[in-house]
Amino acid sequence: MSKIVLIGSGNVATHIGTALHSAGHTILQVFSKTPTSAKLLADKVQSTFTTEIKMLDSNADVYIIAIKDDAINELVQEMPNVSGIVVHTSGTQPMQVLETCCKRTGVFYPLQTFKKEVKINLKTVPFCIEGSDNDVINELRKLASSISDVVETINSEDRAMLHLAAVFACNFTNHLLAVSKDICDSSKLPFSLLNPLINQTIENALTHDPVKVQTGPAVRRDENIMKVHLEKLKNSEDYYNLYKLISSSIINLNKNNERKL
Amino acid sequence: MSKIVLIGSGNVATHIGTALHSAGHTILQVFSKTPTSAKLLADKVQSTFTTEIKMLDSNADVYIIAIKDDAINELVQEMPNVSGIVVHTSGTQPMQVLETCCKRTGVFYPLQTFKKEVKINLKTVPFCIEGSDNDVINELRKLASSISDVVETINSEDRAMLHLAAVFACNFTNHLLAVSKDICDSSKLPFSLLNPLINQTIENALTHDPVKVQTGPAVRRDENIMKVHLEKLKNSEDYYNLYKLISSSIINLNKNNERKL
Numbered sequence: 214m215s216k217i218v219l220i221g222s223g224n225v226a227t228h229i230g231t232a233l234h235s236a237g238h239t240i241l242q243v244f245s246k247t248p249t250s251a252k253l254l255a256d257k258v259q260s261t262f263t264t265e266i267k268m269l270d271s272n273a274d275v276y277i278i279a280i281k282d283d284a285i286n287e288l289v290q291e292m293p294n295v296s297g298i299v300v301h302t303s304g305t306q307p308m309q310v311l312e313t314c315c316k317r318t319g320v321f322y323p324l325q326t327f328k329k330e331v332k333i334n335l336k337t338v339p340f341c342i343e344g345s346d347n348d349v350i351n352e353l354r355k356l357a358s359s360i361s362d363v364v365e366t367i368n369s370e371d372r373a374m375l376h377l378a379a380v381f382a383c384n385f386t387n388h389l390l391a392v393s394k395d396i397c398d399s400s401k402l403p404f405s406l407l408n409p410l411i412n413q414t415i416e417n418a419l420t421h422d423p424v425k426v427q428t429g430p431a432v433r434r435d436e437n438i439m440k441v442h443l444e445k446l447k448n449s450e451d452y453y454n455l456y457k458l459i460s461s462s463i464i465n466l467n468k469n470n471e472r473k474l
Numbered sequence: 475m476s477k478i479v480l481i482g483s484g485n486v487a488t489h490i491g492t493a494l495h496s497a498g499h500t501i502l503q504v505f506s507k508t509p510t511s512a513k514l515l516a517d518k519v520q521s522t523f524t525t526e527i528k529m530l531d532s533n534a535d536v537y538i539i540a541i542k543d544d545a546i547n548e549l550v551q552e553m554p555n556v557s558g559i560v561v562h563t564s565g566t567q568p569m570q571v572l573e574t575c576c577k578r579t580g581v582f583y584p585l586q587t588f589k590k591e592v593k594i595n596l597k598t599v600p601f602c603i604e605g606s607d608n609d610v611i612n613e614l615r616k617l618a619s620s621i622s623d624v625v626e627t628i629n630s631e632d633r634a635m636l637h638l639a640a641v642f643a644c645n646f647t648n649h650l651l652a653v654s655k656d657i658c659d660s661s662k663l664p665f666s667l668l669n670p671l672i673n674q675t676i677e678n679a680l681t682h683d684p685v686k687v688q689t690g691p692a693v694r695r696d697e698n699i700m701k702v703h704l705e706k707l708k709n710s711e712d713y714y715n716l717y718k719l720i721s722s723s724i725i726n727l728n729k730n731n732e733r734k735l
């Protein structure tokens with residue numbers, strides 16, 4: 214079992230911290246600049262907390278930095294040198310940003326979207342691990358395996374590609390659902406009517422190759438329907454352009470029958 | 475219980491026909507120009523079949539046309555006049571395309587994506603009903619209710635908007651998953667790593683307003699990450715343009731905090 218310091222008290226720190234605590238690890242300390250938030254998480258994981266980075270406990274095996282990407286660099290500059298492993302939980306930041314504060318660095322990236330109020334079963338969440346040497350990798354894999362069944366060693370470059378893939382599959386997908394809901398709202402149609410169709414679409418795409426299960430007017434080259442649809446979208450430049458561009462991208466991907474990247 | 479003629483023997487005809495047969499209705503006849511396909515479905519639903527439109531059984535209560543959108547018009551011209559209700563199952567064709575062949579027309583549109591080999595529980599699939607008069611609407615609602623728990627009366631205009639919303643939520647969403655898989659493939663990363671993230675994203679979007687649960691670099695206005703991502707996509711014009719346009723659409727939808735249509 215490891216001694217852990219959590220740096221950050223947001224969604225990711227909360228989910229990972231409580232899971233590690235439940236798995237039997239000792240959370241020594243929570244650091245956050247916001248005292249109420251630090252105390253809240255510290256209470257959950259039965260640890261102390263501090264709002265002063267200089268007061269960071271020096272006895273931890275692992276320091277988990279779970280703060281916004283653009284705040285990591287500044288934090289690392291202010292952090293006292295520690296002998297434990299220091300990891301961040303970011304999808305895009307390279308491991309190297311941690312080098313100024315310590316020798317043993319790593320990445321502990323959970324491939325999931327977190328909201329404090331939504332319970333997540335971490336057991337099925339893939340943890341992407343990177344480490345400055347094999348010992349670090351092994352320690353981090355062991356730590357991740359104590360809370361998840363899916364642990365992968367992935368370097369910074371591949372992790373960045375995975376994050377880019379996640380932006381398309383999740384952030385962008387969510388936006389299309391927002392557009393779809395907006396179209397329903399404009400005709401006072403309940404968006405929930407689409408639920409079975411959306412769930413079936415995702416199931417088909419995840420159990421088959423999504424290129425092969427593509428349906429709809431674009432892949433059928435049904436120009437009449439596409440014209441009718443574009444006419445309905447002419448008052449929204451964004452939606453009109455999205456419809457045109459995604460349709461042509463569907464046609465191109467299927468025409469070439471070859472991948473584009 | 476109704477007497478039904480199925481016109482078409484593809485995915486939709488097969489799913490609806492077998493469900494109606496199981497619910498106790500009598501399938502009098504299957505019509506399809508392809509004899510093997512017609513026989514296959516006829517055997518499943520214990521009916522006769524024909525490949526000659528002139529031989530259509532005249533004793534049915536309901537004729538269900540489940541063929542490609544652009545073939546409906548031609549078929550209707552060739553169809554003998556019948557006294558039963560004639561419906562199509564299309565998301566976009568207006569009910570009026572059926573008027574040349576009969577007086578009692580309607581729409582029987584299942585809001586789902588069908589593949590013959592994938593079992594679908596029709597009970598949860600919304601059926602969108604339209605009818606040329608109240609009697610027709612009532613008969614079609616009764617028929618739909620015998621195979622589904624979700625039956626809605628929706629006019630042609632609203633049905634077309636629902637279909638447009640479905641294109642964004644399903645066809646376009648599937649394409650983004652195809653792009654995401656392509657990005658994973660290009661780095662030899664297993665696309666399946668994203669499964670828990672994708673499933674959670676869809677669950678969040680369907681249980682909350684997708685605008686409110688939007689995450690990712692665009693909504694955070696994280697220009698640094700977006701630049702890094704665009705750089706990685708510079709060899710694929712389609713993906714580069716998709717990333718730029720969807721990101722700016724996310725920013726616009728959240729900036730205005732108002733719907734765009």
